[in-house]
Amino acid sequence: MNPAPSAANPLMLREAREAPEVITRQLAHNAGAAQELAHTLRERRPPYAVTLARGSSDHACTVLKYALETQLSLPVASLGPSVHTLYGTRLDLSGALVIAVSQSGASPDVVENVHMAREAGALTVALVNVEDSDLAQTAEFVLPLRCGEERAVAATKSYLASLTALLPVIAHLNPHGGLMDALHGLPEALRRTLELEDAARALAGRYAFAQNLLVLARGLHYGVAQEAALKLKETCGIHAEAYSAAEFSHGPKRLLAEGLPLLGFAPADAAEAATQAAYADLRAAGADLRTLGPAAGSTLTTPPTGHALTDPVPSALAFYLFAGHLALGRGLDPDAPPLLSKVTRTR
Template structure:
């Protein structure tokens, strides 16, 4: 059995543990942000963690109204510049907590007076030792190169933080049901396995999302790239219409990720426009009308931010089975390693 498969399957339990183990420290982080009069939040991350950080940006801005930016780590690691961060909370997101460029930016932020929060799966990491608050995913060692349970844990924890910063007990309670949410998504494994069959010879695709699903589209594209070596390109639906749509043709499938929130009409319009152009569109979506515009829709049920976790599990299963279908080993992808060291 592949590590990637095992780690996808164990998420219902490990994410439940992750929620329970981190609620108290996240409450302290939110309190610290309020007490320090923090005016903005800066995320620093790479790879899958950067996609999770992008989700954190959307969730915190939408729910809590606090401006959030994504750091350019090279500003510190390559250019050795310092930033005015005394009114900022800098959150470093990293599975290993050891990436050189992320650590360099985080250490610079601490020197510049930022409130520093680390989110890692290694409580002894370099990031954790620098942080004012250290959040430990507590999901066990992730052996697969492709991040699954650590990515989901990052989404969960950043969603919880967004709820605490917005003082939304209702949304937090929805995330508390993460064990059941993930189990329901995992129950669609056979459906996903059959769905994947039609993509055996796919070598290029587009993956689109909007708002909270945009970061998951980026992650889906990354998972397909690193495990199946498909040229997958992730975009926001709005950015896609501003130029990249010119690359589309009837030989390139489009995957559309959606949830039934304020992005609903945009997603339906995007699907309709692609359908008019005779493009094969496939979706992972809880918008009932989406089925009228796509070749196949994988439905899921949950609500609030927990929908993002349902969606994430589904795209992880798809990525795993596509890799297997193409005859590759998801635990041993070409060139890349578990911890990527970049400066």
């Protein structure tokens, strides 16, 4: 990869390139906290889990939902923060596992819901980057993201760290699945992903004039597709929406008649065959579809990581490289999206 001039080297890309070091640091420094939380979960055995988050953090929770359900058979639902903060309802969360994810830990609605859940007898866990934040002080357990300061408005390294922070806990609870080995090999897979930046830039060139884009995925990659659609709005000014590849044929497929381009995430896990079949049907219907992910034959093929739960991380990193260069190719500064700021405080 040739070094880019500083004018074409925005914070978004620079921070995304920190991913291998962030994950290495997180694994090393969170080892004790992950073991302690795993021990507590064995002792308290929650019947279900709920997640609390907004924006990119909520998209990370979609990936965590699939992770917890597929590896631990633990049902997971997304909690609407406004049920408590606006409608005044105190939910019965006794015994539940409540996972709050936030880069800043400063959003009042997330903090208030964690406080409510802990008072109700839930086991509360915060995945947060700012370790002295209100959220970190409110939750019973904290798994720091270990990103260091993230200055770009568009979150990159904090999203990637949110995907991985809970995985060592899952690995301790399901020790024979090979996840811990995959986690230790993940930083190297991310370094290899960074070598794809020129290819990501080339793929971005094909979408330079797109005004609308549909992003497809299934399973563990679906939360990455949600994040991709958000980033395309934030950094590129493209109206993008994420769909399950399974659900796209139930009505939204009609949009193909309008010529809308598609970007599909291509997994190499249990969802691979079904996803590839859906993509083949779309191409047969004339879809303009290119793919990104660990599945062989993808337009942009990301390095395998050895486990379904870690595969989405290089996919997300490769997409960030794509999105950063797409914004630059459209003459936009991905670090200065109109009307947005780094921290949004929602009630």
